[in-house]
Every structure is written in C-alpha cells, then in structure tokens.
Amino acid sequence: MSVLVVGSVAFDTIETPRGKVEKVLGGSANYFSITTSYFTGVSLVGIVGEDFPVEHIRFLQSRNVCTDGLKVTQGNTFHWAGKYDKTYKDAETLSTALNVFEHFSPELPDHYKDKPYVFLANIDPTLQAHVLEQIQKPKIVACDTMNFWIYGKREELLSTLKLVDIFIINETEAKDLSGEINLVEAARKIRCMGPQILIIKRGEYGAMMFTSESVFASPGYPLSNVVDPTGAGDSFAGGFMGYLAKTGNTFEEEALRKAVVYGNTMASFVVEGFSFDRLKDLNSQMIERRFQDFVALSKV
Amino acid sequence: MSVLVVGSVAFDTIETPRGKVEKVLGGSANYFSITTSYFTGVSLVGIVGEDFPVEHIRFLQSRNVCTDGLKVTQGNTFHWAGKYDKTYKDAETLSTALNVFEHFSPELPDHYKDKPYVFLANIDPTLQAHVLEQIQKPKIVACDTMNFWIYGKREELLSTLKLVDIFIINETEAKDLSGEINLVEAARKIRCMGPQILIIKRGEYGAMMFTSESVFASPGYPLSNVVDPTGAGDSFAGGFMGYLAKTGNTFEEEALRKAVVYGNTMASFVVEGFSFDRLKDLNSQMIERRFQDFVALSKV
Numbered sequence: 001m002s003v004l005v006v007g008s009v010a011f012d013t014i015e016t017p018r019g020k021v022e023k024v025l026g027g028s029a030n031y032f033s034i035t036t037s038y039f040t041g042v043s044l045v046g047i048v049g050e051d052f053p054v055e056h057i058r059f060l061q062s063r064n065v066c067t068d069g070l071k072v073t074q075g076n077t078f079h080w081a082g083k084y085d086k087t088y089k090d091a092e093t094l095s096t097a098l099n100v101f102e103h104f105s106p107e108l109p110d111h112y113k114d115k116p117y118v119f120l121a122n123i124d125p126t127l128q129a130h131v132l133e134q135i136q137k138p139k140i141v142a143c144d145t146m147n148f149w150i151y152g153k154r155e156e157l158l159s160t161l162k163l164v165d166i167f168i169i170n171e172t173e174a175k176d177l178s179g180e181i182n183l184v185e186a187a188r189k190i191r192c193m194g195p196q197i198l199i200i201k202r203g204e205y206g207a208m209m210f211t212s213e214s215v216f217a218s219p220g221y222p223l224s225n226v227v228d229p230t231g232a233g234d235s236f237a238g239g240f241m242g243y244l245a246k247t248g249n250t251f252e253e254e255a256l257r258k259a260v261v262y263g264n265t266m267a268s269f270v271v272e273g274f275s276f277d278r279l280k281d282l283n284s285q286m287i288e289r290r291f292q293d294f295v296a297l298s299k300v
Numbered sequence: 301m302s303v304l305v306v307g308s309v310a311f312d313t314i315e316t317p318r319g320k321v322e323k324v325l326g327g328s329a330n331y332f333s334i335t336t337s338y339f340t341g342v343s344l345v346g347i348v349g350e351d352f353p354v355e356h357i358r359f360l361q362s363r364n365v366c367t368d369g370l371k372v373t374q375g376n377t378f379h380w381a382g383k384y385d386k387t388y389k390d391a392e393t394l395s396t397a398l399n400v401f402e403h404f405s406p407e408l409p410d411h412y413k414d415k416p417y418v419f420l421a422n423i424d425p426t427l428q429a430h431v432l433e434q435i436q437k438p439k440i441v442a443c444d445t446m447n448f449w450i451y452g453k454r455e456e457l458l459s460t461l462k463l464v465d466i467f468i469i470n471e472t473e474a475k476d477l478s479g480e481i482n483l484v485e486a487a488r489k490i491r492c493m494g495p496q497i498l499i500i501k502r503g504e505y506g507a508m509m510f511t512s513e514s515v516f517a518s519p520g521y522p523l524s525n526v527v528d529p530t531g532a533g534d535s536f537a538g539g540f541m542g543y544l545a546k547t548g549n550t551f552e553e554e555a556l557r558k559a560v561v562y563g564n565t566m567a568s569f570v571v572e573g574f575s576f577d578r579l580k581d582l583n584s585q586m587i588e589r590r591f592q593d594f595v596a597l598s599k600v
Contacts, residue, residue: 086481181386183504184524204483205505206519217597219506219517224484257600297517298598300557 001139001245002041005032006106006131007121007234009046009070013081014274016088018227024275025056026080028121028144031231034279035238035266036119037063038287039246043112045069045131049076049100059276068109075100088229088271089203090172108134117245119237120164122146125157132163139250142166142241143195144233150177158193165251167195168237174200183208184215197251199240199260201233201267209260213253218260219298221268221290228274232267235279239266265291301439301545302341305332306406306431307421307534309346309370313381314574316388318527324575325356326380328421328444331531334579335538335566336419337363338587339546343412345369345431349376349400359576368409375400388529388571389503390472408434417545419537420464422446425457432463439550442466442541443495444533450477458493465551467495468537474500483508484515497551499540499560501533501567509560513553518560519598521568521590528574532567535579539566565591 012026029046036042043066050072060067078101082091106127116139120128128143143164149157150173157177161167167190171183177193178186187198187210198210206220240263249255265287272278312326333342343366350372360367378401382391406427416439420428428443443464449457450473457477461467467490471483477493478486487498487510498510506520540563549555565587572578 182524182526184522187522202505205502206517208519208522215522215597216599217506217519217522218600219508219519219598222484222487222508222515222517224482226482261600295600297515298519298600299516300518300561300595300598 001116001248002043003036003117003119003241003245004043004045004108004112004115004135005029005036005119005121006045006128007032007119007123008078008101009044009048009052010078010080010101012230012275013079013094014228014230015083016228017084017086019274021228021274023079025059026230026275027078028234030060030276031234031270031279032119032121032238032241033060033065034063034276035235035270036242036245037065038266038282038284039239039242039262042066043069043115045106045108045112047071047073047100047104048078050074052077059280069106069112071107073100077101082230084229088226091230106131116140117241118142119241120144120160121234121237122149125149125153125160129156129160129163132160140165140241140244142168142237144168144237145173147173147176161194164195166197166199168199168201168233168240170201170203170233174198197256199263201236203229203232206264207236207260209256211253211256216257216260218257218264218294221264221294221297223268223271225272227272229271230275231270235270236263236267239263242266261291261294262287265294268294301416301548302343303336303417303419303541303545304343304345304408304412304415304435305329305336305419305421306345306428307332307419307423308378308401309344309348309352310378310380310401312530312575313379313394314528314530315383316528317384317386319574321574323379325359326530326575327378328534330360330576331534331570331579332419332421332538332541333360333365334363334576335535335570336542336545337365338566338582338584339539339542339562342366343369343415345406345408345412347371347373347400347404350374352377359580369406369412371407373400377401382530384529388526391530406431416440417541418442419541420444420460421534421537422449425449425453425460429456429460429463432460440465440541440544442468442537444468444537445473447473447476461494464495466497466499468499468501468533468540470501470503470533474498497556499563501536503529503532506564507536507560509556511553511556516557516560518557518564518594521564521594521597523568523571525572527572529571530575531570535570536563536567539563542566561591561594562587565594568594
C-alpha cells in the first residue's frame with residue numbers, strides 16, 4: 001500500500017568533521033520519501049521555489065516518488081545551514097531561510113486523498129491537522145514534531161496529537177513535551193495525549209517503542225563511518241512506515257517491532273554519507289542484510 | 301565455581317532527587333559481592349577501619365560472601381560523598397576520605413589463590429596487577445577502572461590490561477582511554493591493548509560487548525523508579541561474572557551475551573533503592589523474571 005508524506009523539501013548546507021557540502025538536497029519529506037521508496041510507493045506533498053533544480057525532481061521520480069503534490073512557486077526554496085561538532089549530536093543551526101516554505105499551505109491532489117498510510121513530518125501542527133482534514137479514512141497516521149512547536153504552538157500540537165496513531169520524536173522532545181525526565185513517565189503522559197504508539201528516537205542509542213502491550217528497545221548499530229546525521233530521523237520514519245505499508249500491517253506488535261528495526265536500518269545508512277549519497281544506491285539485498293545485522297546485534 | 305573480587309569497601313553519603321542517606325554501606329567490592337552472591341560463592345579482598353560496623357560484615361556473610369580477605373585495620377573506613385542531579389547521570393563528588401584505603405595493599409589468603417574467576421574492581425592498576433601476581437591460573441580475569449587512573453597512571457593501567465581477559469568500563473572511560481569518539485574505533489583500539497573482550501556500560505542505554513566474533517548490544521530496561529544509581533556499574537559486573545562462574549562458562553559467545561543481560565538485570569535492581577536496599581531481598585525467581593523481561597524488551 002502506498003504512503004503519503006507532507007513535510008519540507010529543502011536545500012541543506014552542512015558542515016561536519018568529515019567535510020562540508022553546500023546547497024545539497026535535504027528536507028524531511030525528501031528523506032522520508034526516498035527511504036520509503038525502497039519499500040513501497042510514496043506520494044509527496046511539499047513546496048519549492050523556482051530555483052529548485054529539475055534534477056532533484058527527476059531523482060525523486062526515478063525512485064517512484066509521486067511529485068504531483070510538490071508545488072513550485074515564485075521565490076526561493078527553503079534553505080537550512082547547520083554544523084555538527086565531533087560528537088555528531090544536535091546540529092547547531094547557522095541559518096534558516098524559510099523562503100517559500102513560510103507560506104506553505106499543503107493542498108492534496110484528489111488522488112492523494114485516499115492514501116492509507118500518512119506521515120506528517122515536522123511542520124506547523126496546524127498544517128498537519130489541515131492535511132488530515134483532506135484525507136479520507138487513513139489506516140495509520142504517524143507524525144513528528146520539534147521543540148519549536150512544543151513550546152511555540154503547544155495547544156495546536158495537542159489538538160493534532162488527538163488525531164494521530166503513532167508519534168515519532170526524539171528523546172529531548174519527549175522530555176520537553178511531557179515535562180518528565182524519566183522516559184517511562186514521559187511515554188505514559190504522551191500516550192495519554194492521543195497517540196496509542198510512541199516511538200522515541202535516541203540517536204546512536206537506537207529507538208524505543210511504547211505500545212499498550214509492551215516496551216520495545218532496538219539498540220543503535222555500531223557505525224564506524226559516520227559522516228552526516230542529517231535526515232536520520234526522517235529516514236527512520238521512512239523505513240518504519242515503508243515496512244508497515246509494504247506488508248499492509250497496522251498495529252500488530254510483531255510487525256511494529258520489525259518496522260522499528262527497519263527504521264533504524266534506514267537511519268544507519270543515511271548517516272554514512274552527506275545528503276542522499278548513501279540512499280541513492282541501496283538495494284533490497286543491502287537493506288535486508290543490515291536488517292539481519294540489527295537483529296543479530298541484540299540477539300540473546 | 302567461585303569468584304574472587306578485590307575493590308573498595310566503603311561508606312557512602314548520597315543525595316539524589318529522591319532523598320539523602322548518610323554513611324550507608326557502599327564500595328565496589330561490596331556491590332560486586334552481593335550481586336554475584338545470587339549466582340555463586342564470592343571471596344572478597346578489601347580493607348576497612350575499626351569504625352566499620354560488624355553488622356555490615358554479618359550482612360556480607362549472610363549472603364555467603366567469604367570475608368577472610370577483608371582486612372580490618374587502625375583508622376577509619378573509606379568514605380565517599382556524592383550528589384546526583386535530576387538526570388541521575390554522573391555523580392558530583394562532594395568529598396572523598398580515602399582513610400585506610402589510601403594504604404591498601406591487597407594480600408590474598410592462601411585459599412583465595414586458586415579462584416578461577418577474578419574481578420579487579422576500580423582500584424590503582426598497580427594493585428590490580430599485584431593481585432594477579434598472587435593468583436594461580438585463573439580462567440577469567442575481568443577488570444574495571446576509572447578516569448583517575450586513565451589519566452593519572454596510564455602506563456600502569458596499560459601494563460595491567462595486558463593481563464586481563466575482559467575489560468568492563470563506561471562509555472566516557474572508553475573514549476578517554478582510546479582517544480576516539482567513535483565507539484567502534486574506541487573498542488578496536490582498546491581490544492588491541494590486551495583484553496579480548498570489551499564491555500562498555502552506557503547507563504540507562506544498556507551495555508555493548510565487543511568480542512572477536514561480534515558486537516552485542518543489550519538495551520537498558522525502562523525503569524520508572526530510579527532512586528540511586530550508585531553501585532550500578534559494579535552490580536553489572538557482579539551479574540555478569542556471577543552468571544559465567546555459576547555456569548562454568550568462559551568465552552562462549554552465547555554465554556557471554558546472557559551474562560551481559562544478567563549484568564543489566566542486576567544493575568536495574570540496584571538503582572531502584574539507596575545503597576543495598578534493593579539487593580538485600582532479591583531471590584532467583586525475581587532475577588529470572590527480570591532477565592526474561594530484558595530478553596523480551598529487544599526481541600524482534
């Protein structure tokens with residue numbers, strides 16, 4: 001089954017201890033789409049300016065990503081610049097030029113409106129809700145956010161969360177949203193806000209999933225070749241949703257656990273290169289091999 | 301088979317967001333001994349002053365810990381005071397009174413010298429080596445250390461590491477000792493220093509084990525009731541060595557992985573109370589139940 005994603009389509013300028021790249025392809029919707037495309041079809045909703053190179057659109061289309069929902073408008077494309085120190089933890093934002101993204105109002109083409117799997121990447125929670133209003137009976141709605149919305153649009157975010165099945169955020173966001181430092185308590189509070197399933201991304205430590213049935217922890221893969229962490233979170237979401245959509249699963253515990261490991265798998269690839277360098281040339285055999293490595297990693 | 305441990309026997313004064321305790325039983329050798337005692341017999345080597353209450357010695361003996369190697373000498377017992385903030389990460393040391401521990405020179409009773417499993421808790425690496433000189437053909441030597449020795453007695457530590465099979469340290473220590481931020485690289489370098497097996501403790505994130513065959517990651521158990529992290533590292537080592545000694549295993553991959561999970565299991569208990577509160581009343585059924593919870597936690 002196919003997946004709908006709404007999020008940012010952007011240029012990134014990134015500096016890490018391994019080098020610097022300027023104005024490369026970035027954006028949450030792109031990272032999600034490309035990783036999901038290794039599992040199933042994706043329909044992208046986003047906005048770019050007239051400066052967005054056609055080669056990037058062709059790249060998305062070559063991966064079978066439907067770009068009918070990608071609006072091209074007058075102005076420049078969203079451009080983020082950031083820098084990672086040698087720990088490769090949280091990026092320091094050097095500049096953010098929202099450009100056309102500032103007035104983004106996602107409108108879905110008619111043939112997007114019956115998509116069964118929906119991922120609302122990190123955008124204004126009001127816009128996330130606006131997307132859901134246009135969709136008929138999705139099977140799963142998953143959603144991401146960031147501290148900017150947790151503090152700046154808390155009420156709107158809480159409204160959106162009532163409509164969401166699966167919430168995928170990082171550890172700091174979980175603590176900030178819940179006001180709890182203890183992760184078990186944080187998860188309990190957040191699941192009371194609406195999402196029946198909460199996934200907490202923990203960077204190099206992997207991910208945890210809290211459901212009504214259990215807690216699942218999938219450790220991070222020990223990578224020696226970390227180049228650029230940008231896009232890891234959205235690639236996680238892409239692997240997670242891609243696997244569920246491909247198999248037609250929704251809330252089955254076993255499938256959800258596998259989906260988390262596929263999420264970690266895809267995230268572990270993306271950090272091995274700048275931008276989409278590592279995501280361009282994957283194949284299902286490489287993905288399956290690393291998935292099995294992940295399974296073996298924590299096998300008792 | 302039985303286990304020999306050398307380390308500190310101490311008083312702790314501890315403050316955490318959950319309360320404060322004064323001059324309670326602490327020390328690496330004690331935490332290790334009590335946790336190991338749930339698996340097999342333990343022989344303790346340490347030193348205390350005349351102020352050490354007989355009730356603590358009776359407690360150790362009630363858990364079948366042999367205290368023939370515990371020297372009682374003129375002066376006061378080692379006393380550490382520390383404080384944890386609400387994150388429960390690294391303690392802030394408020395005071396350290398080494399007292400009789402300052403002139404500790406571990407001498408083994410004769411009936412200790414053929415112990416097959418040996419754990420050198422965090423003490424001066426010169427003393428760790430001195431213990432090994434007294435032991436005949438151990439099956440496994442495991443060892444811990446801390447940044448104080450990594451920076452203060454690096455050469456001595458490197459000499460000791462050549463005699464060690466299993467090295468159990470935390471993430472910061474691994475990075476500091478190797479000079480590598482990347483954990484895979486850090487592990488590779490440290491294993492070249494001597495220990496064929498390296499275990500890296502990662503606090504709430506669990507533990508990783510690097511062997512010649514594979515990397516194993518055991519995630520931390522999601523605890524809602526964290527009271528005091530003191531002793532978690534030594535309790536990890538106690539569960540790890542206790543399981544290996546009980547089963548008579550040495551370097552079998554499957555046994556080592558289970559031992560790591562038993563290490564995490566015992567560490568998860570100790571943090572639920574101050575001092576030995578949670579370690580006093582365990583039984584094998586409770587330990588086995590939590591071990592199974594750990595296995596289920598990361599089962600794909």
